[in-house]
Structures are given as C-alpha cells and as structure tokens.
Amino acid sequence: MIIAVDGPAASGKGTIAKALARHFGLPHLDTGLLYRAVGLGVLRAGGDPASPDDALAACHFTDDMLDDTGLKSEAAAKAASQVSAYPEVRAALLQRQKDFAGQPGGAVLDGRDIGTVIAPHADAKLFVTASAEVRAERRHRELTGLGLTVHLEAVLHDIRARDERDSARSAAPLRKAEDAALLDTSDLGIDAAVQRALALVEARIRTAAND
Numbered sequence: 001m002i003i004a005v006d007g008p009a010a011s012g013k014g015t016i017a018k019a020l021a022r023h024f025g026l027p028h029l030d031t032g033l034l035y036r037a038v039g040l041g042v043l044r045a046g047g048d049p050a051s052p053d054d055a056l057a058a059c060h061f062t063d064d065m066l067d068d069t070g071l072k073s074e075a076a077a078k079a080a081s082q083v084s085a086y087p088e089v090r091a092a093l094l095q096r097q098k099d100f101a102g103q104p105g106g107a108v109l110d111g112r113d114i115g116t117v118i119a120p121h122a123d124a125k126l127f128v129t130a131s132a133e134v135r136a137e138r139r140h141r142e143l144t145g146l147g148l149t150v151h152l153e154a155v156l157h158d159i160r161a162r163d164e165r166d167s168a169r170s171a172a173p174l175r176k177a178e179d180a181a182l183l184d185t186s187d188l189g190i191d192a193a194v195q196r197a198l199a200l201v202e203a204r205i206r207t208a209a210n211d
C-alpha cells in the first residue's frame, strides 16, 4: 500500500505520515529532507541557491547527510524551496523517491508532489493543511525547543514566502491532487489530527476495495 501525504510547510504532514507508517507497518520517507540536503549542501559549499548549476552540483549527497541536524534550520528550508524550483534538481531526486514508493509492500511518503508526481497511483492520498499563523506557531515552538533563537514574525514571514514559492513554481508545484482527501489541522491537536488521517485513509481503502 502506498500512502501519499502532501501539504505546505509545518502543516503536520510529517507527524501524520510517521504515525500512519507506524500504524500500517510501512517504511516512511520525508522527501523534504532530500531538498533540504541539496539546499544545505549549496550553502555549505559557499554556493548560491539561486544558481541552478550550484544546486545541481549538490544533488549527489550520501544518506548520512539526511541525519544532519543543520537540515532543521530555517536557512536550509529557505534554500530547499529555492533549489526545488529547478526542474533539473527535481529530476535528479525523482528516481530515489519513486524507488522508495515502489518497494514491495509499499510505503508512506510526505512532501509537496507525492500525490501528483511521485506516486500518482497511491492507494490513499492526503493533503494536510493549516492556517499560516498556526503553522508558524508550531514551527516556532519546535525550533525554540531545539534551542534555536528565532522570532515568531520571522518564521511566519518565511512560511508565507515558502508557500508562495512552492505554489507558484512551474515544476511540480504544491497543490492538492484531485483525488486527495483534505485535512485541515488548524483546530486539531496531534492525536486528533492523526486519528482523522487514519479514518480518511481507512475510508479510502474501503471504498477502493468495494469498487
């Protein structure tokens, strides 16, 4: 079974994807980490995320890069959203994601284009969202909890800028797949959001079984 979970920054899609993976005993891939690894790689090499050549050169990273704590930073997030607009970067990361989705038994993937590009035939698709203000508060709490000094207004500004860049780009923009179930978590705590996601996935699977 393949489950696709998409949505904007800090909407809670990763939390939900992990919980679904645990529930169904499936492997999980946070595809945002791949783009963050490219963005951070560019910054660390002294390159410019606005340069497609610098971005492409950073696409060949090893798996240990995905555990780098620097990936959590807002600098990595911003660079990720810049490099992810280049079709050549998306092409370089495509097969790795498709292979993960296609492994025997299936998988849960979260990102921006899982339901539209990476796994258009996924068994269940969710589009997880929340208001920008709620998402900024959650991300701010997360980053301060990690010991980072960040201002709520700056986090909200970055989230809005990222939403705009991710939605406006021509290569695999952030959008809800037509057959995805919408889940707005603005007024839901983590447990309630996960229960709702589980109910939506189970309903989708039941419907497919009866078709």
Ligand SMILES: Nc1ncnc2c1ncn2[C@@H]1O[C@H](COP(=O)(O)OP(=O)(O)OP(=O)(O)O)[C@@H](O)[C@H]1O
Pocket (backbone or CB within 6 Å): 007, 008, 009, 010, 011, 012, 013, 014, 015, 016, 032, 138, 139, 141, 142, 185, 188, 189, 190, 191, 193
């Ligand atoms: N429903 C919720 N209520 C309150 N906090 C939440 C909820 N869902 C997630 N969180 C918290 O919000 C933060 C962001 O959640 P998460 O990492 O799952 O979002 P994301 O959409 O995967 O983010 P990213 O865009 O970085 O991939 C985390 O600290 C998480 O614990």
Ligand SMILES: Nc1ccn([C@@H]2O[C@H](COP(=O)(O)O)[C@@H](O)[C@H]2O)c(=O)n1
Pocket (backbone or CB within 6 Å): 009, 010, 031, 032, 033, 035, 036, 077, 080, 081, 082, 084, 085, 110, 111, 112, 113, 114, 162, 166
């Ligand atoms: N499938 C994806 C996943 C991510 N991106 C880009 O990476 C940025 C960081 O992603 P997070 O999920 O960690 O927030 C994001 O803003 C996107 O620009 C993507 O393009 N496709």
